[in-house]
Amino acid sequence: MTSKEIVGKSTPLVDGAEKVTGEAVYTDDITLPGLLVGRILRSPHEHAQIESIRVVDASNLLGVHAVAVGADAPIRFGVLPMTKDETALAVDKVVYLGDGIAAVAADTEAIALEALSLIKVKTKVLPPVLRMDEALKPLKDGVEKIQPMHSYPGSRFKEVKQSFGDVEEAFRDARSSVKGSFRFQGVTHAPTEPHATIAHWSAQGRLTVWSATQVPHYLQRSLAEVFELPMHKVRVIRPYVGGGFGGKSDPFPHEMVAALLAKKSGRPVKILFDREELFITNHGRHPTKTEMALSADALGNLTALQIDALIDGGAWGSFGVITSYYNGALSMGPYKIPSFDYRGRRVTTNKPPSGAMRGHGAVNSRYALETLLDEIAEDLGMDPCAIRLQNAWQPHSLTPNGLRITSCGIRECIEVVREASGWDERRGNLPFGKGLGIGCGFYISGSALPIHWERMPQSTVHLKVDFDGGVTVHSLAAEIGQGSDTVLAQCVAEGLGVGLNRIRVYTKNSDTSPIDLGSYSSRVTFMAGNAAIRAAEKVAQQIVAGAARLTGQPASGFVLEGEEVIYAPNPTIRLSFVDAVREALFDSGALHGKGHYQAPNLNPDLPRVEILRGKESEKGAVMGGTHKGAAAGLSPSYSMSAYIAEVDVDPETGIVKVPKVWAAHDCGFAINPIAVEGQIEGCVHMGMGQALTESFDYNRGSGRIENANLLDYKIIPSTDAPEVEVFLVESNDPEGPYGAKEAGEGPLLPILPAIGNGIHDAVGIRMRHLPITPDKVLAALDKKR
């Protein structure tokens, strides 16, 4: 293959001009004839039985066009097919403070709000379950379950166990073993764009929903289920999305409510969240209590890891089954750890639902593991970088929990930040209050086993090339600011040997775009990128056939590069791209090509699990083992990362600052380096927030969030954002598109423990409760004295 012209070069986002001029149209920027304002009445109780809802006064208010309650759309939905527990509006009971009870559509927001105030709701308040330890006990007042549809008794949602090797023996024989109790407050995505949705039913009975979503396909499915429509009667349009981070990766009740109000009123309806609604409906990172123990032999080889995670799911299931596994399965690396024991328990509480947030399921356990790893190194008198290097995964290896590791640049990541930060000279030698800390991590490039075990590809890309010489890319991969449209454009331009200005990317409309499962689990570059490459190959073959016909040379000799189609054995024989396209299509019409991606069977030696319910399957599922939950954490490829943070701790105030971070990430191959850097820098910033300042602060003894605004929920401001020096490690993944792996979530993992370990180097305290606020630092310093 010739050298790469487009991929691997920093490319400004293909939709960037629209963003910097304000032309980019987000959902709230759309207006339609007759558009109504929808608003949702939210529960003031954490847990209550609904006895009656009186809507007549609201319905009679001038300017109100529809009022809806839960009974109007009672079909349950949810992102995971095994835990569909949400409804458009509460049916029979409310389960958290903020749960939707009723909704109105009106001419103006003021009328809608007045109408909400006229709705009379009679409830019987039930005792709420707010703490995880309460959730493990039988419920009070004769309440059997918070969520009647959950299968576990009481308030338990999911309990998983995974065990490999003899952990007891390993701890018994260990030269060093450490353990700790870690606590993590809930944090949330807080994208700058609040949720927004518009729904409209056409005269033909088709439903169109415009929504700020990361998962148009799952939204389409859920709308079809709730409104009992064939899926093709539902069209989802994803306008520009103002950030997601996992916060827009569930199909949501408000999307169902907009559709319901539009159906009842016969008019299009828009629901725009205010900032408080965004906080209280959450779906952010799970509050977690993690008990962890780690052991090593005298040489510093890790021997066993034991984890017991208690996870607060809040009111609904969301991605929680996966979270329950990920807290364990994604902790088993990037180090060789021969024995492993994990118990994960996710409980349901009467609090805002938790869900998937950047680094889903891996972040909290990662902090605990990397902290204990530092402690073991200290105990053994080893350097923290050295112990990580010694135990690092090897490329092309298999982990005890069945993860197939292919490309693996973890060693290079550690070495490069160690060198750049001056670690060997500086760590341990900085003045009191200054420190260096390291953290590592790995993350999936998409889940190998998709959420729906159905006979369909995980991503498909269509291309069209017509007489005008333009190349149109169709995919449902959701551009949410991460740059996926640009990656698709680059992959196609590279494959066709043309400039980016020929490429037009259409990823917003489910009617015209072939299905991609969405922007979650860091899957898009890997899966849609591969699909795009394959689609380009199909079109390239047709263009080459045209060139061969026109020149009389054999098709096998042509290459596409520099906007030309060149006969390689004699490069004087060449055609412009457009001439070759026109020749190729003159007797057949516009050129089309499609490519798809389906994760391969990752371990053919192991028995396969039937994925196609009731149908015969040749391939079977992609599973890494036969143990329960074997698919959790299984990915066609894994990113690796290692960060070193320089940390300043003020022993007088307890304030922690992070002036500098050296961040190395193995993304396989950076298709768009500037976008990969941006992901890493953004991850550092977001993870630093969880480490130091961000948390859901509940009013004592209630499920009310006291800091449900951007002033009191403390995102790291520009004045405290660290300088980040990024190092891209390219391990060239054998199956990734041009060798690429994920870069959207994995880069968040290492920053939290790098900061925590840096605090220890600075002032000698181990922080086990996040966020590490000044009061906790001062308390720990007091205790140490």
Added chain:
Amino acid sequence: MTLSINGAQKTVALAPHALLLDTLRSLGLTGTKRGCDMGTCGCCAVQVDGLPVLSCLLLTKEAAGKEISTIEGLGTPNNLAPLQRLFWEVGGSQCGFCTPGFLITADAFLRSNPDPTDQEIREAISGNLCRCTGYTKIIKAIRLSAKERAKE
């Protein structure tokens, strides 16, 4: 009421309590974004007589008789302002939702401080939240823009 927006006069009928953010968006100037409605995110920043203000906290009538500048007046796709071009080129914009507010704030700032230090840039944009970039490339874009302006 007559408003002067991006150099053009517009006559609008308004409730006395209408907020500038709502007025601008109702006029189709949707580049000015609604992020929090309480002055905490900076997505709704516009310039009034050259100074950055949060349009979600300003009554429209208070801007009457003054020159209102929005992102739509900063530059167009065919004629990007240098600051816009640099935000795009260096990756200062990812999801783009906060971008208009940053551009408006930075544009006003660079007029008042043509040769800022990085610390001054950080402070100037501290009222604008970005959840995507970690600010690194935003600061870089503003720094490069200052350098370009200095050369001109």
